[in-house]
Amino acid sequence: MSTISYFFSRLLQIIPTFLIVMVIIFLLVRALPGDPAIAMADAKATTEQLEQIRQRLGLDQPLWMQFGIFVKNVFTGNLGDSILMKAPVTQVILERLPASGFLTLYAVLFSLLIAGPLAFVAALNRNTWLDTSIRTAFQVGLSTPVFYIGLLLLTFLAAQLRWFPVGGYGTTFLEHMYHLLLPALTVALYTSAIIMRNLRSSVIEVVDAEYVQFARAKGLPERIILGRHVLRNALISTVTLLGLSIGNLMSGTLVTETVFAVPGVGRLMLDAIFARDYPLIQGLTLTFAVLVSIIFLLTDLIQAWLDPRLRVA
Amino acid sequence: MKKLLMATVAAAAMFSAVPSMAIERGGSLTFARYDDSTLIDPIYADRNPDIWMVTNLYDTLLRTEADGKTVTSGLAESYDVAEDGQSVTLTLRDGIKFSDGTPIEGKDVVFSLTRASDADLSPWAGLLSSIDEVTADGNQVTIKLNRPDPTIVLMLATFNTAIVSADAFEAANGETDQEKAQSIAIDGFVGSGPFMMKSHQRGTLMQFGANPHYWREGEDGEPLPYMDGINFLVIPDDATRILKLQAGEVDGAEFIPFARVGELEADQNINMELFPSTRIIYSPINTRETRADGSANPLADMKLRQALNYATDKNALVQLVLQGAGKPVSSGLMASTTQLATDNGPIYQYDLDKAKALIAEAGVPDGTELTLTILAGSADDAIILSALQQMWSQIGIDLNVEQVDGPTRGAKNRSGEFDIHTYGWVNDVNDPAQVAGWLGYYPTAKAVGTGWNNEEFNSLYEASNVEMDPAKRAEQYARMQDIYNEAAPLLFMYETPFAVALSSDVQGYVQTPLGNNEFASTWIDR
Numbered sequence: 155m156s157t158i159s160y161f162f163s164r165l166l167q168i169i170p171t172f173l174i175v176m177v178i179i180f181l182l183v184r185a186l187p188g189d190p191a192i193a194m195a196d197a198k199a200t201t202e203q204l205e206q207i208r209q210r211l212g213l214d215q216p217l218w219m220q221f222g223i224f225v226k227n228v229f230t231g232n233l234g235d236s237i238l239m240k241a242p243v244t245q246v247i248l249e250r251l252p253a254s255g256f257l258t259l260y261a262v263l264f265s266l267l268i269a270g271p272l273a274f275v276a277a278l279n280r281n282t283w284l285d286t287s288i289r290t291a292f293q294v295g296l297s298t299p300v301f302y303i304g305l306l307l308l309t310f311l312a313a314q315l316r317w318f319p320v321g322g323y324g325t326t327f328l329e330h331m332y333h334l335l336l337p338a339l340t341v342a343l344y345t346s347a348i349i350m351r352n353l354r355s356s357v358i359e360v361v362d363a364e365y366v367q368f369a370r371a372k373g374l375p376e377r378i379i380l381g382r383h384v385l386r387n388a389l390i391s392t393v394t395l396l397g398l399s400i401g402n403l404m405s406g407t408l409v410t411e412t413v414f415a416v417p418g419v420g421r422l423m424l425d426a427i428f429a430r431d432y433p434l435i436q437g438l439t440l441t442f443a444v445l446v447s448i449i450f451l452l453t454d455l456i457q458a459w460l461d462p463r464l465r466v467a
Numbered sequence: 468m469k470k471l472l473m474a475t476v477a478a479a480a481m482f483s484a485v486p487s488m489a490i491e492r493g494g495s496l497t498f499a500r501y502d503d504s505t506l507i508d509p510i511y512a513d514r515n516p517d518i519w520m521v522t523n524l525y526d527t528l529l530r531t532e533a534d535g536k537t538v539t540s541g542l543a544e545s546y547d548v549a550e551d552g553q554s555v556t557l558t559l560r561d562g563i564k565f566s567d568g569t570p571i572e573g574k575d576v577v578f579s580l581t582r583a584s585d586a587d588l589s590p591w592a593g594l595l596s597s598i599d600e601v602t603a604d605g606n607q608v609t610i611k612l613n614r615p616d617p618t619i620v621l622m623l624a625t626f627n628t629a630i631v632s633a634d635a636f637e638a639a640n641g642e643t644d645q646e647k648a649q650s651i652a653i654d655g656f657v658g659s660g661p662f663m664m665k666s667h668q669r670g671t672l673m674q675f676g677a678n679p680h681y682w683r684e685g686e687d688g689e690p691l692p693y694m695d696g697i698n699f700l701v702i703p704d705d706a707t708r709i710l711k712l713q714a715g716e717v718d719g720a721e722f723i724p725f726a727r728v729g730e731l732e733a734d735q736n737i738n739m740e741l742f743p744s745t746r747i748i749y750s751p752i753n754t755r756e757t758r759a760d761g762s763a764n765p766l767a768d769m770k771l772r773q774a775l776n777y778a779t780d781k782n783a784l785v786q787l788v789l790q791g792a793g794k795p796v797s798s799g800l801m802a803s804t805t806q807l808a809t810d811n812g813p814i815y816q817y818d819l820d821k822a823k824a825l826i827a828e829a830g831v832p833d834g835t836e837l838t839l840t841i842l843a844g845s846a847d848d849a850i851i852l853s854a855l856q857q858m859w860s861q862i863g864i865d866l867n868v869e870q871v872d873g874p875t876r877g878a879k880n881r882s883g884e885f886d887i888h889t890y891g892w893v894n895d896v897n898d899p900a901q902v903a904g905w906l907g908y909y910p911t912a913k914a915v916g917t918g919w920n921n922e923e924f925n926s927l928y929e930a931s932n933v934e935m936d937p938a939k940r941a942e943q944y945a946r947m948q949d950i951y952n953e954a955a956p957l958l959f960m961y962e963t964p965f966a967v968a969l970s971s972d973v974q975g976y977v978q979t980p981l982g983n984n985e986f987a988s989t990w991i992d993r
Contacts, residue, residue, distance in 0.1 A: 186874070186875070187871070187874070187875040187878045187879070188872075188873075188874025188875050188876075188877050188878035189874070189878070192874050192877040192878050192881065193873065193874040193877065194513060194514075195513065195590060198513075198590075198895075198905070199590065199912070200593065200910075200911045200912055201881070201911075201912055201913075203590065203593065204881075206586070207590070238505065239505050239669065240505050240506040240511065240645065240649060241505075241506075241649060241669075246669065249668070249669055249670070250669075250670060305706055305707075308706075308707060308710055309710060312710065312714060313710040313711075313713055313714040316714060319716060320707060320710045320711040320714045320716055321702060321704075321707050321710075321711060322671070322700065322702075323671055412703050412704050413704050413706075413707055414707065415700070415701065415702040415703065415704065415707055417668075417669070417670035417671040417701070421670070421703065422670070427872075428872060428873055428874065429874075430874045
């Protein structure tokens with residue numbers, strides 16, 4: 155099978171995923187106790203006013219009708235109006251998505267820069283003091299809560315030394331780079347630990363593989379062995395992991411976004427849940443589903459490129 | 468004219484609190500907020516981050532002083548309530564203008580008040596249910612009422628009756644009134660307050676600029692505001708907001724956790740302000756005979772509720788939760804800063820013997836289990852829980868816990884599926900009718916979900932809502948508070964101030980007891 159038809163068959167698989175996500179999220183948000191009217195007017199509205207709000211939001215209609223409207227809207231590219239933000243859901247999400255995307259890519263870049271070289275160093279110096287100290291350092295990074303690392307960085311590097319701004323996002327590309335450096339680093343300390351461990355064990359596995367020993371026996375220079383044979387094969391499982399992490403990070407940098415006041419979608423999702431903002435929660439979940447599907451698709455494509463055996467599957 | 472003079476005297480009195488420094492004009496302030504505004508419009512403001520900003524952008528016909536109680540002139544230079552209480556006449560000031568330079572006229576007032584009292588549009592319309600019709604003739608505005616309403620004057624000094632431009636709404640893009648309001652906020656702001664919206668990047672930055680056509684004068688005889696503008700940054704995390712202030716990146720930070728107040732008070736570069744508020748923390752008690760699951764509810768017995776109140780050391784709670792920056796409530800029904808609040812010192816002062824006697828009278832067996840529903844993730848609630856567990860174990864109450872999020876707690880309050888749960892309140896209006904209606908009047912929301920239904924209280928409340936004689940109304944309120952305190956449908960707890968930390972060069976900033984952020988008279992001393 156060619157890469158192109160592989161691509162299309164993978165693309166088709168996304169559609170049922172998407173439908174299932176829509177049904178589940180629609181039912182799940184409504185299964186939560188409390189509703190948008192309660193969340194909006196919790197300690198203010200009379201019983202009568204709550205009913206008025208529900209009517210205005212169409213929450214008094216039967217579930218199947220609400221679902222019908224939701225599906226119809228999605229297929230016409232309209233995700234409705236956010237109850238909390240009092241603005242169209244698509245607009246609200248598009249405003250917040252860039253910050254999360256920027257932070258995620260920035261963090262992934264950092265993770266690779268940190269984890270890649272160190273994983274090789276650790277693997278090639280297996281069980282020496284070098285390997286042990288690298289692994290211990292990452293273990294500490296992995297087991298320290300993200301908000302704590304974030305606050306430490308903010309307190310020392312930003313508030314005291316004034317090298318960086320205390321949170322925020324900025325307005326230009328360079329400002330984003332500057333403002334998001336500490337949050338990206340915070341996220342990367344965690345992510346790189348996972349990638350490093352995985353990459354290190356893959357490298358160890360590959361280095362011992364027969365084809366590498368064969369390459370070495372052929373007398374190929376170590377540079378080519380490491381670059382062409384070891385790296386490419388060791389990366390296969392790491393790419394999967396990386397894809398999963400990006401998917402997680404896009405929606406899951408909530409703590410980092412809060413501590414560093416980054417206006418991203420993680421924070422938005424939390425606000426939406428606390429406001430029981432059904433349209434916004436649905437819109438965000440769909441957005442995450444699309445993003446994660448795209449990332450997994452790309453992951454699969456990269457893997458297929460790295461490992462031709464996968465294209466047949 | 469008398470009113471105008473009153474306003475001037477009062478304004479002078481307010482500023483005399485500020486050391487006699489020459490006011491400096493210009494510059495802009497950067498202020499860190501805990502949450503962003505969504506839509507700052509008099510009628511669509513339904514969350515505190517919106518409500519508390521409205522009067523910076525839209526002026527009201529009348530205003531309240533910094534104490535939040537005294538009514539003074541606003542866009543209207545005078546007002547007159549008819550003898551029979553059936554109408555209010557107001558005279559608009561000469562030469563007042565919207566931020567786009569167009570005059571503020573009778574038709575704008577008619578439009579604004581009609582819009583504000585339309586129940587299909589405004590969630591606050593219930594507060595204006597006495598309004599029958601609003602008409603204007605030149606600069607005279609007449610509000611015809613369908614019944615005498617002792618709260619109407621205060622309502623005209625409240626954010627939801629602030630004046631918007633009828634022409635701007637007519638010209639704005641959008642089908643519905645809300646879409647038009649949104650479009651005015653984003654595409655072309657027109658307002659009547661001291662500031663105007665310059666830009667708003669949701670979740671990050673909101674910028675206000677000075678309204679060049681604002682009427683009210685500052686201490687130097689020039690129109691307010693003193694500053695050229697304000698930048699609001701959204702910093703949801705408490706610790707980050709404080710760091711941002713300490714690093715000098717912002718000039719002010721709101722909602723300082725009380726645990727950090729002492730540390731910031733010691734900082735010479737920071738002016739730690741604790742503004743008196745109408746915020747009360749209390750816990751509704753389910754007073755129904757049976758619980759939602761059908762089991763018998765021991766809390767239906769008033770004596771047990773009183774015993775719990777006596778067994779709760781409120782001073783200890785104030786120390787534990789607020790580090791002393793607050794006080795136990797002196798009226799069960801409202802904060803002491805509210806009009807007509809009874810204040811004879813704290814109610815239900817800690818008295819273990821009384822609590823034990825009451826619990827014996829009620830015949831509540833030792834080891835009776837009650838459940839306290841608290842907000843998951845709230846540090847304050849966690850402290851309250853462990854304190855109450857210890858305090859109440861003294862009278863043989865075994866306190867369990869249930870942790871939920873805000874909307875779940877709200878839903879439980881409405882359905883009565885709770886024993887006791889933590890809650891809070893801030894007045895939006897300084898007339899006590901709003902808070903008394905919410906906490907005690909059964910038809911509003913079952914007396915804050917407690918199910919407490921007292922006929923005498925209800926009829927007093929109804930009578931007080933049409934009582935035009937201030938003395939009689941005060942008597943009714945005194946009686947209502949007595950009934951309420953005795954019946955104890957709540958665990959009465961404490962009042963808290965608003966904690967705002969400002970850079971020491973910021974002068975004249977006020978957060979009113981209602982929570983409104985007042986920046987018009989704020990200036991920066993360089």
